[in-house]
Amino acid sequence: MLVVVCPQPDGTVVVQDVDRAQPGLPVVATETVEVEELPALVRAREAAASPTGTAPDAGLRWVWADTAATYPALLDADVRVDRCWDLRLCRTILRGSALTARTPYASAPRSAWDEARTAAAPEGLFDLTPPVALDPLRELRDQQRALTAAVGEDGRPESSRLWLLLAAESAGALVAAEMTFAGVPWDVVEHDRLLSELLGPRPAPGFRPALLEAKAAQVSAALGVGEINPDSPVELLRSMRLAGLPATSTRSWELQQIDHPAIAPLLEYKKMSRLMTANGWHWLDTWVAGGRFRPVYVPGGVVTGRWASDGGGALQLPHQVRSAVRADPGWVLVVADAAQLEPRILAAMSGDEAMATAGQAADMYEGMVATGAVATRQQAKFGMLGAMYGGTQGESGRMLPRITRAFPQALALVEAAARAGEQGEIVSTWLGRSSPLPSAEWRSAHSAAGAEGGSAAEQEAVRSQARSWGRFTRNFVVQGTAAEWALCWMALLRLRLRALSETVTGGPHLAFFLHDEIMVHTPAELADQVVEMVQETAHEAGRILFEGSPVEFRLTTAVVTAYSDAK
Template identity: 45%
Template sequence: MLVFVSPGRAGAGSARVVDATTAEVVADHRPSDLAAWMANFEVSEHPRWILPAVDELYPQLLQKDIRLSRCYDLTLSEGLLLNHEGRRGSHRNPGAAWARLHGRVEPEDKPPPAKDAQPALFELDERFYSLDQLAEVYTDQQRRILASAHPDRLRLLVTSESAGALAAAEMSHCGLPWSEKVHLELLESMLGPRPLPGARPAKLADLAEKIIAAFGGRSLNPDSPPSVVKAFAREGIDIPNTRAWVLKEVDHPAVEPLLEYKELARMWTAHGWSWIESWVHDGRFRPEYVVGGVVSGRWATRGGAALQLPKALRKAVRALPGWSLVVADAAQLEPRVLAALSEDQKLAEFSRDVDLYAGLAADSFEGDRGKAKIAMLSAMYGGTSGGAGPLLAVLRKRFPQAVGHVEQAAQAGEQGRMVRSQLGRTSPYPSESWRALMERSEGTEDEMRKSRQASRDWGRFTRNFVVQASAADWALVLLVVLRRRLTALAPAAEIVFYQHDEFMVHCPASAAELVRTEVLASAKEASKLVFGDTPVQFPLEIATVDSYADAK
C-alpha cells in the first residue's frame, strides 16, 4: 500500500491511499492532525509513505515519537534520476519535477534548513503540492526507472536512498552518546584551561612564543599562513604554503612547534569549548546528516564535522552504563568493490582474506605489502608518481580485467562522458569551461598543456567515481538492511553513526552479540542485493566496546 502525504498548515494535511498493485485510489484523507493520523496508519498498515522530502517532514514526526518503517522520497529520487539521465535542473524543491513535466518555469532549489530552525509542524513550502501533483511526479519517476538500462538496480538505489534518509533523521534525533566530561578533560590536558574570549589557550600561547623565538623574536601570527610563509622567506627558505607535509621537509627550529601548534589549533577551533556548547546536549552529539551530500553518494554533514572527528575525540564517544557500542568497519572495501564490479576472478580470490593487500603482495609484489597497496590505489585513483607506474604495470598484467575496468572509466571521463556506479548513481558532466578547453584544437603550448591536464584530471575523477560510488551503494544498502533487521529483532538498539564504510550501533550490553550477528547478516544481504552471486567477500571488522577509542 502506498500513501501520498501533502503536509499543510497548523499540523493538518492530506493523504491519499493507493493500492500498490493496481494503482487504484483507495481513499483520500484530510486529517486535522496529520502526525497522529500517520502514526495510527503506520501501526495498522505499514505502508510505503510517498513524501515530498524526508528531511523536512520526518524530523518533526520523530519529535512526537513517530517512526516510519518505509518511504519514498520524491526529492532525493528526482536528483538521482536527473543525474542518471544527464539532465540538469533543480531538485531540492520537489515542485520542480512537476514543473518540468508541464513545461513550466522551475522553482529554484530551496536552501538547506538553518541549524536550530523551529518551523511550525509541517509548515513547508507553499508552492507544493496537491495530492494529484505528488502522484503525477511519482508515476513519472517510476516510468523513468523502468525505462533505464537496469531498472532493478536503479530501483534499489532510489529505495535505499529514501530509506537512508529515514535512518539519517533517526540518527540525528537519537544522537551519538557523548561524554562532555571526558571531552572537557581532553581539552584541558591538550590546551590548558578554557581561555578568556579573544585569547589563546595556554598551550597555544606557549607554542606561539616558541615559534616567534625560533624566528629570532620577530613578530608573526602562527594562525596566518601568509605570515608564516613570509617568516620563512626572511630566513631564506621558500615554501609554497604551510601544509604539514610541506613543513616536514623543512629544516628549521620553528617547524616542530609550528606543526604542534597547527594540530592543537585545529582541535581548539573545530572541536573546542564552543563546539561542545553548540552540538552536545543531554549527553548526545546530534549532527545533521546530508544523504548523498557528495556526488559519489557518500554522506556529508551540515555543521558539527561529525565525519571528521579527530582520533583523540573518540574517547568522548561512550556507551551509557549497561550499554555497548558495536562498531563495524568494512575491511579494504574499495579494492573488493573493484573485484566485484570488474568480475575479475583472480582478484576475487584475494578477497577471502581480511588483509587483501597482504595476499596481493605475496602473489605479485615479492611480499611487499606497501607496494601492493600503492599499486591498487594507483589503479583506483590514477596515481603515477613516486614509483607507482611500474607497480601499476605489474597489477595490470596480473589483473587485466580489474585494471581495465577503471581505465575504461578514466577514458570515458577524458572524453567528457558519464560513468555510473553499480546501482546507477551517475557522475556529473564536466563544466562548460572544461568543454571549452577540450574543444581547443590549437593554441599556445601552455594552453594545450592545460587542456591535456584538464582531460587527465577529469579522467582520474571518473576512474575513482565508479569504485567509490559503488562502494557507497554497498554501504548504503547495508545501512538500510541493518536498520530493518534491528527494528525487527533488537528494537532497543540504535544506529548512531555511519561514515563511508563504518557503522556504529548503541545497544544494551545484553543485545551486543545479537547486534553483531545482524551486522554480519546485513553485510551478506547487501552484497547479494548489490552485486548478485559474486564470489567477492566483504568482511567486517567488528568490535564491542564501551568507548569508540577502543574500537581500533
C-alpha cells in the same frame, strides 16, 4: 502500498493511498488531517501494516517531498516508519542518471522540486508547507514513468537496478534523521579533560589556552623576528620570509620540506589549533547537549553518493577526541568497518575472477599476495590505490603494472572510466548514479583545442585538465558503488535493529556512520546479537548488489565502551 503525504496551504495534510501495482499509480483512498494529527495517523498505519521485513519492496512505503523536513517531527512524537520514498533525493538521481537521460523527466526545465529543502522546523514543530506549492503525487508519477523507461547503453531495461538505488537512498535519509535524533553518546567531562591535556585549561573568551599560547611563543622565538600570530597566514608567511625561510605558503606539506628550528613547533601549533577550532570548547558548547552529539547529515551530499555533514563536522571526527565517545552505563558500542571496501567493490563490479578470489580473504591485500600478484601487503595496497585513484608516481606507479597484469578485468573497468572522463563523458555507478559533466569552460577549452590546435602550452594544459577529470571518473564508479553498498548495509541493519525495540533509542540503534564504518549503541546484553546482525547484513548487502559474485564483504568489528578503543 504507497502512502503519499501532501501538505496543503491551509495547514492540513492530504494523505493518499496509491496502488503501486497498478499502471498510473491510482489513488484508492484519501484522508485529510490537521498537521498536528499526522503523527497519530502515521503511527496507526505503521501498526496496521504487515510485519516488518527486510525485503526492499516489502510493506508500507511513505512518500514525501523531503525526509529531512518531515521525519524529525515524527521522531519527536515517538513515531517511526519502516520505509519511505524521498522525492527530492530520488529526483536528483533520476534527473542526472545516464539510464534516464533520454526521458522527458530528465530533460524538463528546473522547477521548485530542484530547490532543496534540508531541515525541519525548530523544536520539532511540523512545518510541512513548502514556500512554493508542490504536488507530491504528480512528482511520484513522473518519477515512476522515468524509472520504468530507464535503459542501459545496450537498450536493455534497467529499472530494477535503479529502483534499488532510489529505495536505498531514501532509506539512508531515514537513517540520517534517526541518527541525529538519537545522537552519539558523548562524555563532556572526558572531552574537557582531553582539551585541557592537549591545549591547556579552558581560557577566557578571546584568549588562547596556555599550551597553545606557549607553542605560539616558541614559534616566535625560533623565527626571531618578533611576536607573531601563527593563525594569520599572511603574517606568518611574511615573518618566515623575514627570517630567511624559503616558504611560498603556510601549507603543512610545504613546511615539512624546510629545515629550520621554527618548523617543528609551527607544525605542532597548527595541529593544536585545528583541534581548538574544529572540536574545542566552543564546538562542545554548540554541538553536545544532554550527553549527545547530534550532527546534521546530508545523504547524497557528495556527487558520488557519499554523505556530507551540514553541521558538527561528524565526518571529520578526529582520533584525538574519540575517547569522549562513550556508551551509556550498561550499554556498549558495536563498531564495524568494511575491510578494503573499495577494492572488493571493484572486484565484484568487474567480475575479475582472480581479484574475486583475493576478495574472499579476510584481508584482501593479503589475498592479493596469495595470488602471486605482488610480494607484500603494502605493495598490494599501494598498487590498488594507484589503480582506483590514478596514481602513477612513487610506489603506486611502480606497482600498477603488476596489478594490471594480475587483475586485467578490474583494471580495464577503471581505465575505461578514466578514458570516458578524459573525453568529457558521463560514467555511472553499479546501480545507476551518474557523474556530472565537466564544466562548460572545460568542454569549451577541449573543443577549441581539438578544432584549432593551439600552442604546445595550451595543448598540455588541456591534456592536464583531461587527466584530472579522468582521475575523478576513474574513482567515481568505485567510490559511488561503495556508497551504494553502504546504504544497502545500513538500510538492512536498521530494519533488523528495529525489531529489537519499540522506540529508536530504547534498544540497539545506529548512532554514527562514516563512509564504510558504522556504530551501534546497544545494551550490553544484546551486543553479541547486534554483532551477528551487523555481519549478516553486510553479506546480504553484497548479495543484493552483486548476486552470484564470489566476493565477500568482510568486516572488522569491536565491542567497546569508548570509540577510541575500537582501533
